Amino acid sequence: MTTSTEAVLEFEDTALTYRTASGTIEALVGVTAAVPKGRFVSVIGPSGCGKSTLLDIAGGLLAPTSGSARLNGEEIRGPRRTTAMVFQEAALLPWRTVRDNIAFGLEAAGVPKKRRRDRADSLINLVGLDGFGDKHPGDLSGGMRQRVAIARALAVDPEILLMDEPFGALDQQTRMMMGTELTKIWERIRCSVLFVTHDIPEAIALSDEVWVMSQRPARIKERVVIDIPRPRGADLPLDPRFQELNGVIWKLLRDEANRQLVGSAD
Amino acid sequence: MSATLRARRSRPPRAGWQVPATQAALVVGFFALWEAGAASGLLDPLTWSRPSVIVTELADLIGTPETVNDLAATLTTLAAGFLIGASVGVGIGIAVARLRRVQAVVSTYLVALQSVPLLVFYPVLLTIFGLNRGPTVIVVAAVTMVPVALNTTAGLGAIPRGLQRLATSLMLSRSAAYRKVFLPAAIPLIFPGLRVGFLAALVTTIGMEFIVASAGLGYRVGQSYHTFAVDRMYANIVVVCVLAILVNLVLTRIERSLRRDVTT
Numbered sequence: 042m043t044t045s046t047e048a049v050l051e052f053e054d055t056a057l058t059y060r061t062a063s064g065t066i067e068a069l070v071g072v073t074a075a076v077p078k079g080r081f082v083s084v085i086g087p088s089g090c091g092k093s094t095l096l097d098i099a100g101g102l103l104a105p106t107s108g109s110a111r112l113n114g115e116e117i118r119g120p121r122r123t124t125a126m127v128f129q130e131a132a133l134l135p136w137r138t139v140r141d142n143i144a145f146g147l148e149a150a151g152v153p154k155k156r157r158r159d160r161a162d163s164l165i166n167l168v169g170l171d172g173f174g175d176k177h178p179g180d181l182s183g184g185m186r187q188r189v190a191i192a193r194a195l196a197v198d199p200e201i202l203l204m205d206e207p208f209g210a211l212d213q214q215t216r217m218m219m220g221t222e223l224t225k226i227w228e229r230i231r232c233s234v235l236f237v238t239h240d241i242p243e244a245i246a247l248s249d250e251v252w253v254m255s256q257r258p259a260r261i262k263e264r265v266v267i268d269i270p271r272p273r274g275a276d277l278p279l280d281p282r283f284q285e286l287n288g289v290i291w292k293l294l295r296d297e298a299n300r301q302l303v304g305s306a307d
Numbered sequence: 308m309s310a311t312l313r314a315r316r317s318r319p320p321r322a323g324w325q326v327p328a329t330q331a332a333l334v335v336g337f338f339a340l341w342e343a344g345a346a347s348g349l350l351d352p353l354t355w356s357r358p359s360v361i362v363t364e365l366a367d368l369i370g371t372p373e374t375v376n377d378l379a380a381t382l383t384t385l386a387a388g389f390l391i392g393a394s395v396g397v398g399i400g401i402a403v404a405r406l407r408r409v410q411a412v413v414s415t416y417l418v419a420l421q422s423v424p425l426l427v428f429y430p431v432l433l434t435i436f437g438l439n440r441g442p443t444v445i446v447v448a449a450v451t452m453v454p455v456a457l458n459t460t461a462g463l464g465a466i467p468r469g470l471q472r473l474a475t476s477l478m479l480s481r482s483a484a485y486r487k488v489f490l491p492a493a494i495p496l497i498f499p500g501l502r503v504g505f506l507a508a509l510v511t512t513i514g515m516e517f518i519v520a521s522a523g524l525g526y527r528v529g530q531s532y533h534t535f536a537v538d539r540m541y542a543n544i545v546v547v548c549v550l551a552i553l554v555n556l557v558l559t560r561i562e563r564s565l566r567r568d569v570t571t
Contacts, residue, residue, distance in 0.1 A: 132469030149477040
C-alpha cells in the first residue's frame with residue numbers, strides 16, 4: 042500500500058554533525074527513508090534526539106554534512122517556496138488580521154492581492170475559522186492561532202508540509218482536539234506531510250507511517266505502518282489496533298529511554 | 308479574599324466624577340494660592356509674577372508675529388533633530404542587532420553615551436558649524452539617537468525564534484524580512500525608545516535655545532529673564548509647557564494606534 046507510490050521527500054544516508062567548542066556532536070547518522078506522495082508521516086523519538094534537525098534539513102534551513110536530502114528528486118539546497126513549515130510557536134504576525142496572516146506566504150511569493158485574498162478565505166473555511174478573518178491573533182486562543190499557522194502553510198499549496206511539534210505548546214485537551222481537527226483537514230486534502238512529535242497517540246491518530254528515532258546520534262530505528270483505515274473518528278483511541286500499535290511504539294521508545302539511562306550512567 | 312481580588316481585577320474602576328474633580332480642585336487651589344500670595348505681597352512679584360498678570364501677558368503674546376516665529380523656530384529645530392536622530396538611531400540599532408562584531412564594539416559606547424549630557428559639546432559644534440541652527444539640530448539628533456538605537460537593538464534581539472524561522476522558510480529578502488516582520492515585531496520596544504528620545508530632544512532643543520539661538524521659545528524665556536520681563540517669561544514658560552503636553556498627547560495617540568495590534 043505504501044511501497045507503490047512515488048516518494049516526495051527522500052533522505053539518503055543523511056547525516057549531520059555539529060561542530061562546537063568542545064568537539065563535534067553527531068546529531069543524525071545515516072538516515073535513509075522517504076515520505077511517499079500524499080502520505081502523512083510522523084517522526085517520533087526521545088527528546089533532543091534530532092527529530093527537528095531532520096525537519097530543518099527537509100525545509101532547507103540546515104544542510105546535511107553528508108548524504109543527501111531530495112524533494113521530488115531534486116537536491117534540497119535551501120528553503121523553497123513550495124515547502125511549507127509549521128512551528129511549535131504559531132509564529133503569526135500579531136499586527137495582521139487572520140486573513141492577512143494566512144495570505145502572508147502567498148504575499149512573499151508575489152501572488153496578486155485578489156487571488157491571495159480568495160485563497161485565504163477558502164483556507165479560513167477549511168480550518169474552521171469562518172467569521173474570524175478580520176480578527177487579530179491576539180483575539181484568538183492558542184489552538185485557533187495554530188489553525189491560522191496551518192492555513193498559512195497550506196495556502197501556498199506546498200509539495201510537502203513540514204510540521205515541528207505544532208501542538209506542543211497547547212494544553213492536553215486542546216491538543217487532542219487539534220489532532221482530530223488536523224486529521225479531518227488532512228483527509229480532505231491529502232497532501233504530503235512530515236510531522237515531528239513526541240506524543241505516541243497523536244502520531245498514530247494522524248499518520249500513515251511513523252518513524253521511530255533512536256537515541257542520539259539519531260537514526261531511524263523502525264518504521265511502523267499505521268494500517269488503521271480512514272476516515273478515523275474521535276473514538277480512535279478505543280480501537281484495539283490503535284492500542285496495539287501504541288504498545289509497539291511505546292516499547293521501541295522505552296528501549297531507547299533505557300539506553301539513554303544506561304548511557305548516562307557510564 | 309481571593310474573591311474580592313478577582314472581582315477587582317475583572318472590573319476596572321468606573322470613570323467616576325471624583326478623580327477629575329479632585330484634579331481640577333488641585334489645579335484651581337494651586338493658582339488661587341499663588342494669586343493670593345502675590346496679592347498679599349508674600350510672594351515677590353519680580354520672582355513669582357502672578358497668574359492674573361501672566362494670563363493677560365499670554366493673551367498679548369499669542370498671535371504676535373514674534374511668538375509665531377519662536378514657535379516655528381522651536382518646532383522646526385525639534386522636528387529636524389528628532390527625525391534625523393530617530394532615523395540614524397533605528398539604522399544603528401539594526402546594524403548593532405545584525406552584526407555581532409559591530410555589537411561588540413558599539414554597544415558599550417551607546418550605553419556610556421546614554422549617561423553623557425551631550426549638551427556640553429555645543430562649544431565644539433559652534434566652532435565647527437558656526438552660530439546657526441546646525442549645532443542645535445546635531446545635539447538634538449544625538450540625544451534622540453541613543454535611546455532609539457538601544458531600544459531598536461533590544462527589540463530586534465527579542466524577536467521570537469519562530470518569526471525568524473518563518474522569514475527564512477518563506478525566503479523573504481533581507482529588506483522584506485525587516486519591513487514586514489522584524490521591525491513591526493520590534494515596535495513595542497522601539498516606541499518607548501522614541502518616546503524617551505523625544506523627551507530628551509525637547510529638553511535639549513529648549514536648552515540649546517537658551518544658549519545659542521536668536522529665536523525660539525527657549526531663547527524667548529531666557530531673553531525675558533535677562534531683561535527683567537518676568538511676566539513675559541512666565542507667559543513663555545506656559546507656552547512651552549502647553550506645547551510639550553500637546554506633542555506628548557499626539558505621541559501617545561500614535562503609540563496606542565500602532566501598538567493596538569502589535570501586542571499578543
